[in-house]
Amino acid sequence: MTSPIGEDDLAAWIDGRLSPERQRLVDAYLEGQPDVHARLREHAEQARALASLFAPIAEEPIPATMRVAAIRGRQRQPPWQLAIAASLLLAVGFGGGWSSARWSGEPHAGIAALANEASDNFRVYAADRIRPAEIGPDQRAMLIRWTSSRLGERVTIPDLSTAGYRYGGGRLVATPHGPAALLLYDGPQASKLAVLTRPMQIDKSASMTSTSSGTMGRVTWAVDGIGYSVVGERPAAELHPIANEVRRQADAALVS
Structure with missing residues (x-):
């Protein structure tokens, strides 16, 4: 049949x-x-x-410039170099077909902006039943090379299996503050989770902040110029242990 x-x-x-x-x-x-x-x-x-x-x-x-020593050193880059790099990344990104989510337009910057970008992209791609991820879970190395090259920072893919979430792929997305990597996860009872990460121009180091957007919880923070936001359709308090695991693995990758 x-x-x-x-x-x-x-x-x-x-x-x-x-x-x-x-x-x-x-x-x-x-x-x-x-x-x-x-x-x-x-x-x-x-x-x-x-x-x-x-x-x-x-x-x-x-590239060697994305290894740990170079990443640390780039925190001392002059602001004009960072601005030029961001402009070039955006030009290449939009020309190359970066997927752009519908942004909330709220007048925030730093960690607040990152949280909004995470929830906006989550709304678009977690609900996509045909192709939520541009690069599937069986092509992790390709996604890491692609997003690391575009962001100018080493991107890692956290293993969240202990929290019940399976990595489902990822994509590069455009935000008002430059390109970002969006990692998507599938959880129990068809639940979804996403991790958004990008370089930060302000709030380069910020402690974890819990916020909500409608039915979504968000936990957002930044370490050494790299921002992270974990978002899902569950209270932010329930996302905190998952965010702690994302942070633990990301920090370990920086010093490995």
Whole structure:
């Protein structure tokens, strides 16, 4: 008996990973679903553009400038160099197809802005049932190379399995304060969790702050110029132990 067309089939159609038999079935299904077909074609075109644009980067080792000594040293960079770097990153990012979430527009900066960016991106991508992540969980090394190169900071992917969350992939996103890495996790009873990280121009070191946005809790902090925000549809108090684990692993990666 032929199984019905599901979300896994649609995601595989985007990536060109269907078997010939399944490809024919999905193509026949999409002929009767023009809106879905158009949306999938758009996703496929974006995926091909990203793969073509960043293929050379994906094969490169993490640059020496992103290792621990260089990261520490960059905290002493003159402000004008940081401004130029941010401008270049944004120009490349938008030209290369960074996914842009709908920002809240609240007049905040620093940690407050990072928390808003995390919840805004969470609303967009955690709810995406077809392609929430641009790079899947089986391509961790590629995501680390790509996001580390774009952010100019070493990105790590925390293991949150002890908290019941499985890494589901990630993507590069644009924020009003520059590019950020968004890491997505799947938890019990179809729950979702995300970690957003980016370089900080202000609030370069800030203790953990718990906030909420609607039904979402957020725990946000910064260490040595790198900001982190853990967001999920549960109270911030329940996210705190998870945020502590993210921070522990991120701190360990910096000194390893």
